[in-house]
Amino acid sequence: MKTPIRQPFSHTDIVFLSHILKISKSSLYLNSIVLDVNQKKQFQKYRRLFTKSYPIDYIIGKIELSGLTFNLNKNVLIPRPETEILIKYISDNAEYTDLLLDVGTGSGLIGITLSNKFYQVILADISQKALNIAKKNILENKIKNILTTRSNLLQSNSLQKTILNKVNWTLVANLPYIPSREIKYAKKYNVFYEPSLALYSGKDGLDCFRELINQIKVYKNKPKQCFFELDPRNIHQAKQIIETIGYNCKIIKDENDFDRFLIGEIIE
Known part of the structure; x- marks a missing residue:
């Protein structure tokens, strides 16, 4: 009936x-x-x-962006307009390199969307459940030049071996950047149903960022260019941190005129 x-x-x-x-x-x-x-x-x-107040994108289970389809569930963040701006900036401005490494990939949105701009793409995440979604999105969009690896930032053996063999590579990282004290405001800011692992990062929101920079600095062949999405409240501190390991940096604003994106280029 x-x-x-x-x-x-x-x-x-x-x-x-x-x-x-x-x-x-x-x-x-x-x-x-x-x-x-x-x-x-x-x-x-x-x-x-x-x-x-369950998010529409989780209810539907997928979104479309740039002609691609992305499956979503509660194990990955819902893409924000800010991340779309970062993707466009990289697409328009990044120098071509042999490898794009997308750390903290979640659904794989950044790496998959940019896969036609780089010879090889690797999606890395500490969460296997997130990687399962990323793998599904790779298959659904028929992307051939992407690999995935479960890794705490750059710590997996396979990832380290790959990096050591790449002279010319690019890093993009949309890591957790919200101060942990703000967990209590999750409902107010409509992130209550999203994975805390992907949102919060210590007292000032920079724990994951600091650890990533500490891991990068041990490599002789550091990424030629780095792209980060960060909190406007901690992005200037993050800039100071990455400049200590040999990068020229600039900050780009988002659509609301907040300092949101940190761009680093290695000092040759």
Whole structure:
């Protein structure tokens, strides 16, 4: 038995119905909508989750960006507009190198989107559950030049061997950068359902960043260029840290005019 769904729909309803019925959002405004029993149950489930502030992107389970499809679940962060800006900046400005290493990759969004700009891409993450999503996204988008590795930043043996054999490589890292004291505000800032492991990083938000820089500095063949997304409150401190290991750095603003992106180039 099929049940007609009455208009008008909220924007959220349109998103849910478009996903359930696999039709364009514009079609939903022009046609009467009829759901079968299973579709109606799914629609009601989506609505219930949404009333509990569960993120739409987790409910739907995927997003589209730059002509690519990315699966998402509670084990990876939901991509923000800031990260899209970083991707575009790298695409427009990065020098071509043999390898792009995406550390703290999560869903693989950055590395996968930039895979056509570099000869080889490696996605690294400490979370195996996150890497499982990244692998799924690699397969779904039919990307051939990407490998994945489970690693605490640069610490896996396979990753270290790869880096040692690369004279010319690029690093991008969207690591946890929120001070741990802000966990109590997770609901207020709509990150309650997202993985804490990917959000918080010590007292000042820079624990992961410091550890990554400590690991980079032992390499003779450091990355030629580095790209980071950071908190405006700690990005200037991060700049001072990476400059101590031989990088010229600059800071780029996000769409809200906050200092958000740290760009480093090795001093030859």
